[in-house]
Amino acid sequence: MSYLIQHRQQKILELLAGKEHVSVTDLSKSLDVSEVTIRTDLNKLDKLGKIARIHGGAYLIEERLKQEYTFQTRKSLNHSNKQKIGALASTFVDSSDCILLDSSSTVLTLAQAIKKRNDLKDITVIPTGIWTAIELMGCSNINVLLPGGYLRHTTGSITGLPTNDFFRDLLIQKAFLGAWGISYGEGLTDTHLLEIELKKFIITRAREVIILVDGSKFRQIGLSAYANINQVSKIITDASAPAEEVERIRNSGVEVLIAN
Amino acid sequence: MSYLIQHRQQKILELLAGKEHVSVTDLSKSLDVSEVTIRTDLNKLDKLGKIARIHGGAYLIEERLKQEYTFQTRKSLNHSNKQKIGALASTFVDSSDCILLDSSSTVLTLAQAIKKRNDLKDITVIPTGIWTAIELMGCSNINVLLPGGYLRHTTGSITGLPTNDFFRDLLIQKAFLGAWGISYGEGLTDTHLLEIELKKFIITRAREVIILVDGSKFRQIGLSAYANINQVSKIITDASAPAEEVERIRNSGVEVLIAN
DNA sequence: ATTAATTTACGATTACTTACAATATTTTTT
């Protein structure tokens, strides 16, 4: 599983777009390379004018760049694998369900898969991202219930206190969530605190939690965890997921499905 | 197992289309040829401009994925008039304001006008339609607070009980509303009951109500009224509005502005 | 038999890591 520098640097920018600031130490751990490598990466990106280097890490102040690494670009990463994951996940949706779809790009492919299934009648979808909402807008058999909250312009996700309030009185049957990183030890991690808070809360309101992650998310660790592995009922991923990690998770009793 | 070169290179492109990044090592293994062969393939594809070569592999150079939400800027005959109305309305927005924009197409032009004004600092916009929300998403100086509620397929507006609940605790400085019909006698009318309910409610929560209607809306009457003329503080319209009706409204004490 | 495609081999290049001294930052002491 050879890493490409381009890939890594893009990941750094992606991370930065989500949380404005990154530290060399965290990046080193998350991306599994030495700190020196991260430093040269950051210095390179600094020279290119893409980030602002500071002692201990880097900042991304320019709004222009944040938008560059928005949802649209994330969507194109690993797209075919993500589509397979979405297709498999859609088989777990039934008529009359009330499901939640988070704002991750992997979960968006689930929305697309649901659209194609015309056997589903009268389902209610609660999307926590605006792009998913739009994806599902045209479907007459799908009720879209949008949560209130602040709209993040980088990712199009809906978060904040109003969002948590919105979910307080709801009971969701199935919550489909993505993650920035997943590992047996650290659990499910993400990079943005507001989203972490929201996901934590959603899990308490959902009867069944299904995780959708492509293989690249294994061995990545985000800023903070929103759940342990054993808090979820299913994990759906693709064949590029590292086998030994999958095995470890399975041994702990959590169902892991590989989409092909 | 002998492949044709073109076949193999096509396969590389296909793999790339899904993964965005590919490494020489992985390609060599999966296509069962030596790394040198892969390298010459990649270099060839690079020369053709189909991929971008980097140390260790290659990445896809895709023409900027078009924003797929194919903005349904409703092809209205009065578009230029609406734009003028939006531009004039934007002069009533100040820094630090908290304003509400409804889901009508006329008010959408106000959102576009606000985007262009970079003298406005730190304003909060509550849009009751998803298209307005997206229009304002990119702007760093604008906080977008999305109300919760059901998303209507046809118009992209957010309505229903959850929406009313959302506004219950809010106090809005300025509410910019459209209307399906406007007349001195019937007041401001609309065609959809949920939207009527919502607008009635919004008016009770707003300190100032500003109506944006193009001239064609005069002498149209909808299903039911959401407000009387004298409940609003300003009406902004264009030169095509019938003069005698405008005069009648002005005489009742409501300010009517004509955008040019 | 001739040409094209691929592989093997190898020195050159690039990328990454470890190690370490220099600098910056924070904490503790005075």
Next chain:
DNA sequence: AAAAAATATTGTAAGTAATCGTAAATTAAT
């Protein structure tokens, strides 16, 4: 509040590993 000590972060250099391009050797295709 300043000085001293402890901690963290930095850039550089040397060593290791991976990847590169080239060319000769091998294999496949016509």
